[in-house]
Amino acid sequence: MNIACVLGPQFEDSEFKKPFEAFKKAGHEVTVIGVTAGEKLQGAHGKESFTTQKSIDEARPEDFDALFIPGGNSPDKLRANDKMVKFVRRMFDMKKPILAICHGPQLLLAADRYKGYRITAWQTVQEDLQKAGADVTDEEVVVDQNIITSRKPDDIPAFIDAGLAILQQPIMKHSATVPEPGLNQ
C-alpha cells in the first residue's frame, strides 16, 4: 500500500513516528506530504523531526491507497490550507482508508466528511465534532468502514493494529479507480 501521511509543524512526536515505522515495517510505503516539500518539521515535544517529501501541490489522491493523519498541532495548521483540505476530502470520497489520531480528525471536520461515521478524537476535538453533529465515541480506537480514529498517544498500539488490519484488505486497493466527479465535464 502507498500511504500518504499529511504532516505540519508541531506534530505529536510519537503519533507520527510509531505508526510511520510500523506501517513501513509491515511493507507499506509512506510518503510524508507537507504544505511545501523539503520542509523540516519539528515534533511538539522536540523528540522527532522529519523533512516533508512531497508538497500538497504535487500530491495526487489517485497515487495513494490510504491516508494517515498524525495529531498534535499539525492538523490545525494543515486545515488552514485549502489544498490540504481538498486532498483529505478526495481521499475520503474515494473511500480509501483514513487513519486519524488525536487532533487528526480536525481535518475530517474541515473537509466536511464525518457525518454518518462513528469516530473518536482528542478530548477537546471530540467536543468540536459533537457540536458539528458527528457520532462521537470515547474509545481507544474506532473502526467504521474505511475510517479509523484514535484519541491520544496511549492509543497508538491499538491504532497501529487497526490500521495494519485495514491496510491488508485487498478490496481497498481497488477503490482508487473510482472516477473523480465532474472530471469529464
Added chain:
Amino acid sequence: MNIACVLGPQFEDSEFKKPFEAFKKAGHEVTVIGVTAGEKLQGAHGKESFTTQKSIDEARPEDFDALFIPGGNSPDKLRANDKMVKFVRRMFDMKKPILAICHGPQLLLAADRYKGYRITAWQTVQEDLQKAGADVTDEEVVVDQNIITSRKPDDIPAFIDAGLAILQQPIMKHSATVPEPGLNQ
C-alpha cells in the same frame, strides 16, 4: 478593572504580550491564571514567556471584572481542563467583558457560550464555530454586547482599542456586584 488572563503553553506571543501591556498601561490590573500557579509558559514563537500568577483552583470569577483569552495553542490546552471551562462559563454568565483573540474562542465553544452572539476567531476555529451553530463573521474585531473577538496578530491594534473601550464602561464594573434591576419586584 481587574482582568483575568487565562494562559497555557504555546500561547501566541504577541496576542498575549501586546494587549497585556496595553491594558496595564491604561491602568488596569491583569492577573495571569494558568492550570497551575508559578508555571513558566513559553510563547509558540519563543519570543515571550510568562510565569502564571494564580492557578485556576484559586481563581474566583467574582474577583475579576473582565476576561482576556490570548490565542495560539494555549486555548486548546486550557479547554482540556474542566475548571478552566467552568471559569469562562461563569464569567460569561456574569456578563463580564470577554476579550478573545485567534484560538481564544475555542474556550467559548467548550463553555457552550457562543450562541446568539456575533463572533470571529482564527480561520480554522471560525469553521468549528460555524458547524457548532455560532453566528460567525470574518472581521478584524467584532463587538457584540460584552463579547469582543478578533482573528489574528494583525488584528491586535483593533482588538486592543475595542477592549480598552469596553473596559472603560463603568456599568461593567458594577455588573458583578449590583443585583439586576427588578430583582426584588
